[in-house]
Amino acid sequence: MQLKRIKLAGFKSFVDPTPVPLPGRMVGVVGPNGCGKSNIIDAVRWVMGESSAKHLRGESMTDVIFNGSSERAPVSKASIELLFDNSDGAIGGKYSAFNEISVKRQVNREGQSQYLLNGTRCRRRDISEAFLGTGLRPRGYTIIEQGMISRVIESRPEELRVYLEEAAGISVYKERRRETERR
Numbered sequence: 001m002q003l004k005r006i007k008l009a010g011f012k013s014f015v016d017p018t019p020v021p022l023p024g025r026m027v028g029v030v031g032p033n034g035c036g037k038s039n040i041i042d043a044v045r046w047v048m049g050e051s052s053a054k055h056l057r058g059e060s061m062t063d064v065i066f067n068g069s070s071e072r073a074p075v076s077k078a079s080i081e082l083l084f085d086n087s088d089g090a091i092g093g094k095y096s097a098f099n100e101i102s103v104k105r106q107v108n109r110e111g112q113s114q115y116l117l118n119g120t121r122c123r124r125r126d127i128s129e130a131f132l133g134t135g136l137r138p139r140g141y142t143i144i145e146q147g148m149i150s151r152v153i154e155s156r157p158e159e160l161r162v163y164l165e166e167a168a169g170i171s172v173y174k175e176r177r178r179e180t181e182r183r
């Protein structure tokens with residue numbers, strides 16, 4: 001599984017639709033302070049279902065919408081789309097047969113949020129289920145931010161176990177068992 005492109009529109013500092021291609025396995029984003037580098041990471045977390053404004057460095061969930069600048073008026077909605085290469089079938093379940101997977105989230109000023117998987121409206125849960133076992137979750141280990149290494153090292157055994165189970169691909173089965181037990 002590889003993230004091939006991120007499309008940002010109305011999200012934080014990215015007011016106009018901005019495609020960010022990720023052409024290789026290693027891509028660097030450079031630029032002066034405040035130019036929007038971390039906003040790209042926030043975007044990935046947000047699409048994957050982050051529901052805490054604090055974890056997106058804001059105060060409310062609608063803070064992700066471009067709120068205007070000296071030259072531009074605020075906009076009414078934010079949208080992000082991630083495009084994944086899934087030719088290895090890592091994104092599983094009913095999506096494993098798709099070579100490309102698109103995950104999209106939009107939000108408007110009223111706070112109404114919408115998720116789409118390959119163009120079809122879905123629940124936040126459908127996205128987490130499809131990506132279970134890939135490590136890509138809003139706070140999964142695919143995004144390693146400042147301070148995270150020491151957090152992992154210092155985490156309690158039961159917290160560490162969550163990371164290990166995800167890396168070992170066990171979390172998918174545990175989640176399925178929980179589902180079955182709930183029924």
Ligand code: ATP
Binds near residue numbers: 034036037
């Ligand atoms: P650094 O190198 O300091 O880490 P950075 O490139 O990571 O900087 P970001 O934190 O991604 O920068 O971007 C911060 C910029 O995004 C600020 O200029 C801030 O005004 C802008 N920004 C954040 N939210 C919004 C919003 N809702 N509307 C407009 N601009 C926003």
Ligand code: MG
Binds near residue numbers: 038
């Ligand atoms: Mg930054």
